[in-house]
Amino acid sequence: MITKQDFGRTRDGKAVDLYTLSNAHGMEVRIMTYGGVIVSLNVPDRDGQSGDVVLGYDHLEGYLTKSPYFGAIVGRFGNRIKDARFTLDGREYTLGKNNGANTLHGGFKGYDKVLWQGEPVEQNGVVLKYTSPDGEEGYPGTVLVTVTYTLNDLNEFSVNYHATTDKPTPITLASHSAFNLAGEGSGDILGHELMLNADFYTPFDAGLIPTGEIASVKGTPLDFTRSTVVGSRVEENNAQLIYGHGYDSNFVINRQGPGLELAARFYEATSGRVMEVLTTEPAVQFYTGNFLDGTITGKRGHVYERRGGFCLLTQHYPDSPNRPEFPSAILRPGQTYQSTTVYKFSTH
Numbered sequence: 001m002i003t004k005q006d007f008g009r010t011r012d013g014k015a016v017d018l019y020t021l022s023n024a025h026g027m028e029v030r031i032m033t034y035g036g037v038i039v040s041l042n043v044p045d046r047d048g049q050s051g052d053v054v055l056g057y058d059h060l061e062g063y064l065t066k067s068p069y070f071g072a073i074v075g076r077f078g079n080r081i082k083d084a085r086f087t088l089d090g091r092e093y094t095l096g097k098n099n100g101a102n103t104l105h106g107g108f109k110g111y112d113k114v115l116w117q118g119e120p121v122e123q124n125g126v127v128l129k130y131t132s133p134d135g136e137e138g139y140p141g142t143v144l145v146t147v148t149y150t151l152n153d154l155n156e157f158s159v160n161y162h163a164t165t166d167k168p169t170p171i172t173l174a175s176h177s178a179f180n181l182a183g184e185g186s187g188d189i190l191g192h193e194l195m196l197n198a199d200f201y202t203p204f205d206a207g208l209i210p211t212g213e214i215a216s217v218k219g220t221p222l223d224f225t226r227s228t229v230v231g232s233r234v235e236e237n238n239a240q241l242i243y244g245h246g247y248d249s250n251f252v253i254n255r256q257g258p259g260l261e262l263a264a265r266f267y268e269a270t271s272g273r274v275m276e277v278l279t280t281e282p283a284v285q286f287y288t289g290n291f292l293d294g295t296i297t298g299k300r301g302h303v304y305e306r307r308g309g310f311c312l313l314t315q316h317y318p319d320s321p322n323r324p325e326f327p328s329a330i331l332r333p334g335q336t337y338q339s340t341t342v343y344k345f346s347t348h
Contacts, residue, residue, distance in 0.1 A: 002120045007032050007039075008060035014115050016060055019126040021151040026050050027345065029157055031149050035112040036073035036128050037063060038149075038177050040299075041157070046272030046347040053273065055178040055185075055309040058299050066296060069176035072112030073147055074105035076132055076139050077329070078174040079250070079285060079318040082209045086321035088140070088168055088330065095138040100207060105176070107137035111145070112176070125150035134167065141167030143331075155345040163337040171331045172281075172316040173339065178289060178309030181268035181275060185302025189288065189310045190231025193267040196224035196286065198251035202317055202326075206243050210319050210326075214252060222249055227267065230288065230310070246290035246307065250283050250318055260342060264312055272347040279314035279341040282327050287311040314341045 007018035018039065022028040028042040028050070041054045056070040057063055063070065084095040084103040096107035105112065116128035125148055132143040146162040161173045180189050201222055202210040217223040221233035221241060234246050241247065253263050260278040264286070267274050277284070289309045296304045320329040331337045 023151050024153045033116045033118045036116050038071035043345045051183040071177045074176050075111040075173040076106050077170050078172050078315050080104050082319050141165040141169040157343045159341045161339040165331050168332045170321040170329045172329050174313040174315045178311050180309045181273040182271050188307040192230045193227045194224050194230050195227040195265040197254050197262050200252040202250045246288040248287045250285050274346045274348050276344040281314040285313040
């Protein structure tokens with residue numbers, strides 16, 4: 001079932017719509033047209049009690065004033081680009097420095113801060129469309145972007161990304177939901193168990209920019225190839241954990257071929273909720289909410305403390321435009337950017 005309602009207005013007076021998708025098993029997803037934000041994601045626990053498992057706000061105002069990308073679509077290039085610049089086909093492009101010397105998640109006004117055009121689609125979904133103009137935040141090319149959210153009766157919530165361009169441009173889009181499978185506002189996520197289908201990761205320097213190396217997780221606290229409690233090694237004396245103030249690393253998915261591949265499986269014991277993440281992308285960024293600090297009051301008055309949610313961004317590697325040895329994130333005219341990520345929920 002799909003419903004639509006008003007969710008307020010942007011600073012310049014434009015109406016924001018809120019779409020609600022629900023299935024036969026008590027799952028419900030609410031998505032708004034500002035930022036393509038997943039406002040809530042209600043999932044049953046092992047006792048059949050539904051709970052909201054994503055951090056965010058009750059009202060639009062919170063997203064307009066102080067939101068660390070909660071639930072939003074990030075782009076045109078999700079993650080970081082070193083020194084906020086890249087060279088493409090012999091020309092250098094300069095981007096906004098919104099993360100120290102670097103650019104992060106598209107710049108000062110990425111796709112998380114624009115108004116998308118929404119409409120319901122069959123198969124219990126909503127499609128969002130945005131035209132990203134040539135030169136927006138310094139990126140070349142007019143890009144037509146479509147993101148389709150769907151929810152089925154298998155408790156699978158899918159996000160499908162589609163884009164075309166009239167000039168060569170880097171692109172990688174991701175959903176930046178911050179999850180807590182015990183329920184948003186219920187404390188930290190360090191007790192969650194995680195399996196990452198990744199034997200390798202891309203180490204970064206003190207600026208969180210990849211060094212270019214592809215390193216093995218074996219023998220490090222980044223090894224989640226077997227299900228491991230997230231907080232069991234988060235304070236270890238490891239450069240990646242020190243630089244990131246916790247986990248904030250890009251993991252290379254063990255791919256068996258094209259198509260959907262299991263990237264991660266999370267389990268939270270008190271609720272019994274399990275979330276599996278499958279994707280067509282080559283990598284996934286695992287982030288443990290290290291910069292949440294208690295200054296954000298979210299839904300139902302909940303204060304979001306450090307590590308109160310985790311993010312799992314399916315993506316191309318960070319700084320790919322400056323790293324020819326990484327899988328290419330360049331989209332050219334005549335090509336189509338297509339990416340799918342599925343969040344599958346169950347209980348144990």
